[in-house]
Amino acid sequence: MTDSLPVALYNAAQVRELDARLIAAGTPGFELMQRAAHAAWRALRRRWPDEESITVLAGRGNNAGDGYLIAALARRAGRQVKVVAVGDAQQLQGDAALARDAAREAGVDICPWADDVTLEGVLVDALLGTGLSGEVRDPYAGAIERINASGRPVLAVDLPSGLCADTGRALGVAVRADLTVTFIGLKLGLFTAQAPDLVGELVFDDLQADETQLARLQAAATRLCPASLPRLGPRPMTAHKGSFGQVLVIGGDLGTGGAALLSAEAALRCGAGMVSLATRPEHVTAALVRRPEIMCSGVESTYSLTALLARADVLVVGPGLGQASWGRSLLSLAPGFGKPQVWDADALNLLATGAVEVPPDCLLTPHPGEAARLLQCDVAEIQADRPGAARALAERYRCAVILKGAGTLIAAPDGRLALCDRGHPAMASAGLGDVLAGVAAAFLAQGLAPYEAGCLAVWLHAAAGESHGREGRGIAAADLITTIRHLLEEQSPCRM
Numbered sequence: 001m002t003d004s005l006p007v008a009l010y011n012a013a014q015v016r017e018l019d020a021r022l023i024a025a026g027t028p029g030f031e032l033m034q035r036a037a038h039a040a041w042r043a044l045r046r047r048w049p050d051e052e053s054i055t056v057l058a059g060r061g062n063n064a065g066d067g068y069l070i071a072a073l074a075r076r077a078g079r080q081v082k083v084v085a086v087g088d089a090q091q092l093q094g095d096a097a098l099a100r101d102a103a104r105e106a107g108v109d110i111c112p113w114a115d116d117v118t119l120e121g122v123l124v125d126a127l128l129g130t131g132l133s134g135e136v137r138d139p140y141a142g143a144i145e146r147i148n149a150s151g152r153p154v155l156a157v158d159l160p161s162g163l164c165a166d167t168g169r170a171l172g173v174a175v176r177a178d179l180t181v182t183f184i185g186l187k188l189g190l191f192t193a194q195a196p197d198l199v200g201e202l203v204f205d206d207l208q209a210d211e212t213q214l215a216r217l218q219a220a221a222t223r224l225c226p227a228s229l230p231r232l233g234p235r236p237m238t239a240h241k242g243s244f245g246q247v248l249v250i251g252g253d254l255g256t257g258g259a260a261l262l263s264a265e266a267a268l269r270c271g272a273g274m275v276s277l278a279t280r281p282e283h284v285t286a287a288l289v290r291r292p293e294i295m296c297s298g299v300e301s302t303y304s305l306t307a308l309l310a311r312a313d314v315l316v317v318g319p320g321l322g323q324a325s326w327g328r329s330l331l332s333l334a335p336g337f338g339k340p341q342v343w344d345a346d347a348l349n350l351l352a353t354g355a356v357e358v359p360p361d362c363l364l365t366p367h368p369g370e371a372a373r374l375l376q377c378d379v380a381e382i383q384a385d386r387p388g389a390a391r392a393l394a395e396r397y398r399c400a401v402i403l404k405g406a407g408t409l410i411a412a413p414d415g416r417l418a419l420c421d422r423g424h425p426a427m428a429s430a431g432l433g434d435v436l437a438g439v440a441a442a443f444l445a446q447g448l449a450p451y452e453a454g455c456l457a458v459w460l461h462a463a464a465g466e467s468h469g470r471e472g473r474g475i476a477a478a479d480l481i482t483t484i485r486h487l488l489e490e491q492s493p494c495r496m
């Protein structure tokens with residue numbers, strides 16, 4: 001559970017700027033390094049209280065400096081400590097050189113890296129931190145591979161070495177840590193792309209950084225948590241179903257009718273005043289049996305859709321829509337709708353083909369594959385820089401964008417970026433994207449703007465999925481909707 005972590009997320013350049021500002025404001029860099037080492041040493045003792053020996057793998061920058069000071073603290077506490085210097089320890093400069101000398105004075109054994117060096121006890125990864133640039137080069141790459149193959153518990157200092165602080169991508173190889181202790185400012189790359197598989201338990205220490213120094217820096221992104229989430233206002237007693245908008249869901253071609261129904265059900269359960277569903281006539285009976293509250297219409301052409309659109313306040317188009325002529329023709333009416341809308345699934349795939357234009361200020365909900373099609377690139381490029389991809393989509397389509405996947409991101413055309421660090425691998429299952437689209441539409445219908453609706457929907461959806469995933473159950477979409485509803489009530493109670 002990471003709800004106690006700060007909300008502001010920074011990139012590497014910003015954290016380096018924070019370091020520089022703290023130093024310029026009178027806190028020596030070596031003092032910051034000592035505080036970092038104490039924070040890491042506390043976390044190590046808490047996590048592995050009985051491990052007698054510690055092996056620090058140190059590079060040549062200030063990340064290494066942290067490692068040398070951790071070694072000195074451990075040695076003074078009576079542990080068996082060894083520093084393996086990857087890269088010539090004599091080449092250390094500045095604070096890192098002072099840290100190396102402090103380790104020597106504490107009686108720490110410093111030995112050079114060799115392919116057959118023995119790695120004992122808890123491994124402390126002090127190879128690379130925010131100074132990483134480009135793919136990891138040898139001998140660091142070899143050292144990282146040895147760490148990952150060792151089967152030993154690993155504490156990563158500031159970042160798992162090889163992990164890009166800005167994007168969460170492993171640059172060639174990266175350390176898989178059991179525990180990462182990060183300092184001064186949370187890095188965006190600790191939460192997205194490959195990071196969830198590399199960071200392990202995350203501990204943050206601000207190194208007593210001056211709040212005003214932190215506040216002056218525009219964070220790269222906002223971490224979604226109960227404290228930072230948008231809220232729906234309480235409902236007046238005089239409320240009626242018209243007060244909370246009518247959502248129209250368009251989708252569900254033959255064979256994928258359930259997708260549109262799940263979106264409609266999610267919109268209904270998350271507070272839309274009324275929900276109508278435009279789908280294939282073949283699906284109407286089943287929809288009415290399952291959810292009689294949903295006004296379900298069978299539509300064969302755009303003609304029968306016009307009246308439904310006129311009555312709707314919010315549109316969700318795409319779940320189970322397909323890309324055949326039926327789906328294409330229904331989608332063709334969306335650009336003229338003129339009110340808030342969510343474009344999901346096949347609406348995005350048709351958008352990517354140029355078959356239709358999306359109006360500004362919609363909410364797009366691509367997974368990485370759909371994002372790649374929308375940006376005409378490979379999925380690998382999307383995952384290589386998820387924050388950049390989310391921003392590029394928002395800018396290109398002038399819409400709010402939910403870029404789904406581990407560490408889901410929400411981007412606004414005005415540059416705002418939010419990250420959701422909740423979720424679970426079990427969420428990679430059918431129907432959950434349809435639910436997310438419906439939940440977001442419900443919040444549009446209750447007055448949230450696209451970016452805010454996306455943030456609230458993503459966090460509730462991920463927190464609900466996490467709770468189901470942790471219980472080891474496969475996640476049934478309908479169960480997820482119920483849990484989302486309960487979390488919503490906690491987050492934005494209907495009545496104060």
Ligand SMILES: NC(=O)C1=CN([C@@H]2O[C@H](COP(=O)(O)OP(=O)(O)OC[C@H]3O[C@@H](n4cnc5c(N)ncnc54)[C@H](O)[C@@H]3O)[C@@H](O)[C@H]2O)[C@H](O)CC1
Pocket residue numbers: 019029030032033036059060061062063064066127128129130131132133134135136137138140157158159183
């Ligand atoms: N006062 C402070 O700045 C504090 C910093 N903290 C720690 O310092 C690191 C950032 O240190 P920095 O010296 O800027 O960089 P690194 O130690 O991360 O690495 C630089 C080191 O690595 C080599 N290198 C860079 N890229 C590659 C690559 N692709 N392959 C191989 N080698 C590479 C480069 O040549 C340098 O030698 C920060 O993360 C904190 O851990 C303190 O914690 C707080 C005070």
Ligand SMILES: [K+]
Pocket residue numbers: 063125126127128129156157158159160161
């Ligand atoms: K590291």
